[in-house]
Amino acid sequence: MINKRILSSVLGVLAVASTITVSAKASIYKTTPMDPYKYAKKATKTNLASYNSIKPRVSRVSYKYNAAHKQIIIKGQAEGFSKIAVKYGHKKVRFFNVNKHSVFNLKYCFKGYRTFILYGVNSKGKIVSNKYKISSNKYATEKPVIYKNTRNKKGEKIYLSNVAPSTIRVFNRGKLVKKFVADSSANIIFISQKKLRKSNSITIDQKEFHKKTSVRVKVPTLSIGENNVINY
Numbered sequence: 001m002i003n004k005r006i007l008s009s010v011l012g013v014l015a016v017a018s019t020i021t022v023s024a025k026a027s028i029y030k031t032t033p034m035d036p037y038k039y040a041k042k043a044t045k046t047n048l049a050s051y052n053s054i055k056p057r058v059s060r061v062s063y064k065y066n067a068a069h070k071q072i073i074i075k076g077q078a079e080g081f082s083k084i085a086v087k088y089g090h091k092k093v094r095f096f097n098v099n100k101h102s103v104f105n106l107k108y109c110f111k112g113y114r115t116f117i118l119y120g121v122n123s124k125g126k127i128v129s130n131k132y133k134i135s136s137n138k139y140a141t142e143k144p145v146i147y148k149n150t151r152n153k154k155g156e157k158i159y160l161s162n163v164a165p166s167t168i169r170v171f172n173r174g175k176l177v178k179k180f181v182a183d184s185s186a187n188i189i190f191i192s193q194k195k196l197r198k199s200n201s202i203t204i205d206q207k208e209f210h211k212k213t214s215v216r217v218k219v220p221t222l223s224i225g226e227n228n229v230i231n232y
Contacts, residue, residue, distance in 0.1 A: 054079050054080045055079070055080060056079060056080030056081050056120050056128045056129040056130075057078075057079055057080065057120070057129050057130050058076060058077070058078055058084065058118050058119060058120060058129050058130055058131075058132040059076065059077045059079070059132075060076050060077040061074065061075070061076035061077075061118070061132055061134070062074075062075050062076065063075070063134060063138070063139055064139075064210040064211075065139050065140070065210060065211050065212045066107075067207070067212070067213070069107075069109065070109055070110070070111070071107050071108055071109040071110070072107070072108050072110065072116070072134075072139055072212075073105075073106070073107050074086075074104075074105075074106050074107075074108065074116070074118070074134070075103070075104065075105045075106075076103070076104055076118070076132070077102060077103060078098040078102055078103070078104050078120055078129075079102050080120065080128065080129065081098065081120035081121065081122060081128050081129060082097065082098050083095050083096065083097060083098060083120070083121050083122075084096050084097075084098055084104050084106070084118055084119070084120055084121070085118070085119055085120070085121050085125075085127075086106065086108060086116060086117070086118055087116070087117040087118075087119075088108065088110055088114055088115075088116050088117075089112065089114030089115065090114075091110075094108070095121070095125075098120075113136035113140055113212075113215060114136065115133055115134065115135045115136065116133065116134040116135075116139075117131050117132070117133050117134075118131070118132040118133075118134070119131045119132070136212075139211060139212055140211055140212035140213070140214060140215075141163060141166065141205075141206055141207050141208045141211045141212065141213060141214040142163060142214060143205075143206075143214045143215050143217050144160055144161065144162040144163075144168070144204055144205070144206045144214065144217055145160070145161040145162070145217075146158060146159070146160055146161075146204065146217060146219055146220070146230065147159055147160075147161055147229070147230050148227075148228065148229045148230065149219055149220060149222060149227075149228050150222070150226075150227045150228070151196075151222040151223065151224055151225070151226055151227075152224060152225065153193065153224055154192065154193055155190055155191050155192040155193045155194075155195075155196060156190070156191050156196060156202075156222065157188055157189070157190050158170075158188070158189040158190075158191070158202070158204070158219055159186075159187075159188055160186070160187045160188070160189060160204065161185065161186055162182050162185060162186075162187060162206050163182075163185065163206055163208055164182050164183055164184050164185040165181060165182060165183050165208075165209075166181070166182050166206045166207055166208050167179065167180070167181055167182070167206065167207045168180055168181075168182050168187065168189070168204065168205075168206050169204065169205050169206070169207075169213075170189060170191065170202065170203075170204050171202065171203045171204070171216070172191070172195060172196065172197075172200050172201065172202050173199070173200065173201050174203075177191060177195045178191065182206070189204075200221065201218070201221065202218070202219040202221075203216040203217065203218050203219065204216065204217055204219065205217070
């Protein structure tokens with residue numbers, strides 16, 4: 001018969017060995033938890049450094065004129081600032097917001113044919129970017145060219161060089177006497193003697209799609225039997 005003291009000793013040793021083995025296995029899978037704040041802080045610094053390295057600028061600008069509302073619609077990229085300033089001629093500067101994607105989309109009602117100047121500003125209104133200019137020859141239709149006109153008892157013929165396609169308008173003393181769509185870049189306009197009357201002052205303008213109507217040009221005044229040719 002096995003001695004009870006010996007048996008107890010053997011069982012005790014086995015229990016201790018088992019505990020050590022389990023502890024050893026558990027220590028193998030022990031990991032150190034990450035500090036989320038530590039890594040978030042590093043990412044934030046990197047992002048800020050990247051943002052601060054952007055050179056403020058206005059770019060990728062596009063525009064079109066809305067004749068119904070007499071306004072220009074301007075879109076573009078604005079990097080490195082949150083407000084864009086618009087200066088038109090001698091008018092007071094107006095400010096518009098830039099969205100979170102660094103894009104601006106603004107509408108500006110105006111009269112005349114002056115130049116628009118766009119630039120980025122900081123919170124104090126100080127200029128921080130390049131200046132982007134939009135002159136009238138970009139947003140408005142160019143003027144038509146009158147290179148010849150003749151007059152007889154029946155009326156007057158006007159020889160015109162124009163943009164095509166465009167809408168041509170003819171006025172006499174400010175009153176519209178003729179309007180048509182020009183598909184070709186050279187046109188001959190006839191105005192009857194009845195519409196000319198004794199006293200006349202003929203002006204012509206033209207308009208392209210999505211552009212402002214051109215400045216009106218004056219047709220040289222003729223008496224019956226006179227001709228006029230302009231050499232360019």
